[in-house]
Structure formats: structure tokens, C-alpha cells
Amino acid sequence: MRGITITYSFDGNEAEWQATIRTFIEAINADPEAAGKFTYQVAVADDGKSRVHWGRWDSAETLANVQSQPYFQAFAPKVKQFAGETLTTTGHDITLKSSGW
Structure with a gap:
């Protein structure tokens, strides 16, 4: 399994930011080629400005599918x-994972 971690600082329009994230995650979940194969999580750090995104996917084909979709091309x-x-972005291999959510 591959993944990416994206980090940055943001102090702009929170409603716009949340809507953008929500729209992207809903599109992933609605994409039959990505659902269950590509996961995306986003966190806001305790300082309220630092943002962290984690994307994970099962194969190069799944990633290529997601990256080719209009929802990704609008989101990135x-x-x-x-x-x-x-x-900042850091690609990585997932070597160990706990069970659960």
C-alpha cells in the first residue's frame, strides 16, 4: 500500500476550505473505482492553522484513476x-497498519 502525507499552514476562509475537503472526500466515496481502494483523511492541528492530509491507495492503477478524475483535477x-x-508532500510505503478504523 502506498500513501502520501501533505502538510501546510492555512488561515484563510475556513468554510471554503471545509467545503473543498468535503467535496473531494465525497467524490472519492462515490467513485466505484476508488471507494474502498483509496482513502483520504484530513486533520487540523491544535494550533488551528496546521493542516495534515493522508492519502492511501492499494495500487498504481487506483491512484491513476483518482488522479484522472475531474474531482481530483479540481481539488489539487x-x-x-x-x-x-x-x-510539503511526502510519499511513502505503508509497512504496518493496525486493524480497526
């Missing part, structure tokens, strides 16, 4: 806009 530039110069 918005995250870059929200993050400005603070955006």
Missing part, C-alpha cells in the same frame, strides 16, 4: 492555493 490546485509556500 485548491490545496496548493490554500497552502501557498507552506506545502
Whole structure:
């Protein structure tokens, strides 16, 4: 399983940010090629400004499918806009995972 961690600082319009995240996650869940194969979580740190996104997928094909969708092509530039110069991304292999949610 592969993954990405995205971190940045954001102190803009919270309603717009939340709507953008919600729309993306709902689109993933509605995509029959991605549902259950691509997961996405987002957190706001205790400081209220630091944001962390975690994406995980089961295969290169699943990732390619998600990246080719209009919902991804709308989402990725918005995250870059929200993050400005603070955006960092780290790709990684998931080697151990607990069971549960």
C-alpha cells in the first residue's frame, strides 16, 4: 500500500476550505473505482492553522484513476492555493497498519 502525507499552514476562509475537503472526500466515496481502494483523511492541528492530509491507495492503477478524475483535477490546485509556500508532500510505503478504523 502506498500513501502520501501533505502538510501546510492555512488561515484563510475556513468554510471554503471545509467545503473543498468535503467535496473531494465525497467524490472519492462515490467513485466505484476508488471507494474502498483509496482513502483520504484530513486533520487540523491544535494550533488551528496546521493542516495534515493522508492519502492511501492499494495500487498504481487506483491512484491513476483518482488522479484522472475531474474531482481530483479540481481539488489539487485548491490545496496548493490554500497552502501557498507552506506545502510539503511526502510519499511513502505503508509497512504496518493496525486493524480497526
